[in-house]
């Protein structure tokens with residue numbers, strides 16, 4: 332699959348091989364998909380302003396985030412159900428992330444248990460794994476899930492807070508996609524079902540959750556906590572007050588509230604509110620190295636990609652996910668060269684202009 336040279340081509344390749352129901356699940360968004368389209372369109376509305384003759388022959392993309400390091404500021408956002416894309420599921424993803432020497436955020440809704448994901452990343456030579464959590468209303472269940480992730484060796488917990496209820500994907504409703512096919516399950520919830528006939532517990536999304544639940548999580552783990560899915564600057568501030576060690580600006584790839592702004596448009600106000608106290612990450616709609624550079628210039632310490640990895644996995648398994656990461660790495664490096672900088676840290680808001 333080395334003939335594929337852009338993320339867009341991976342999307343096309345994924346469409347060609349996947350069951351259309353699963354392609355729609357991955358690629359679709361909520362309702363009219365306004366936010367899904369906006370996430371990408373907003374990057375196109377921003378332009379980059381290069382500087383010239385700066386004598387920067389060497390570049391580095393090396394990034395430090397919380398207690399982790401990555402070879403580049405491009406990490407893997409958490410996405411559910413990788414076994415729908417490729418037989419090895421999250422094991423393939425973990426190997427690809429390790430090969431790229433970057434951070435994989437494995438999901439609570441993974442089809443491979445977190446311990447096996449971390450083991451696969453380690454066996455492939457490294458790459459930190461973070462664990463994405465949906466807070467459960469029952470603290471003992473949250474505690475058990477976090478304890479499994481901690482024992483597995485993850486180095487941060489990413490708490491997704493944009494999902495008091497499940498987003499409404501019209502494509503999924505039309506396709507009748509409600510359940511995983513037989514044989515696949517959310518392995519991180521195995522054995523938590525209580526009822527012996529339902530050994531894999533269902534993921535509970537709840538509108539009952541409040542900042543108190545985050546306080547309880549803060550009390551039960553020493554791992555850094557990343558708050559994922561904040562849009563309002565005041566929620567970023569509140570998150571830090573309640574113990575978050577990083578903020579991830581995300582609209583869940585346009586899969587939750589349709590009509591919420593593009594994440595890159597939300598980013599500057601959140602960065603201002605956070606005021607350097609903790610790192611800010613962003614995901615949604617990033618398909619090119621130039622998009623990565625724009626997000627970094629607007630204050631992100633790193634960016635996450637969701638669908639591109641899924642498309643890579645669908646098109647060519649582990650190798651496809653690796654290629655996706657290498658395409659973005661090489662595009663970002665090339666963009667930095669054209670901008671006249673030697674590292675992401677040099678970028679600031681004066682490198683970006685909004686087109687009229």
Ligand SMILES: Cc1cc2nc3c(=O)[nH]c(=O)nc-3n(C[C@H](O)[C@H](O)[C@H](O)COP(=O)(O)O)c2cc1C
Nearest residue numbers: 357408409410411491583584614615616636637638
């Ligand atoms: C198929 C799919 C499944 C996802 N599952 C989760 C999940 O389980 N937990 C979560 O926090 N975010 C989930 N997300 C959202 C991603 O973490 C991320 O915010 C989003 O995909 C970024 O946008 P992008 O796909 O345009 O890169 C999912 C996204 C996709 C496309």
Ligand SMILES: CC(C)CC(=O)C(=O)O
Nearest residue numbers: 411440494497534583586
């Ligand atoms: C609720 C999860 C199981 C999946 C998810 O977050 C998504 O598909 O966007």
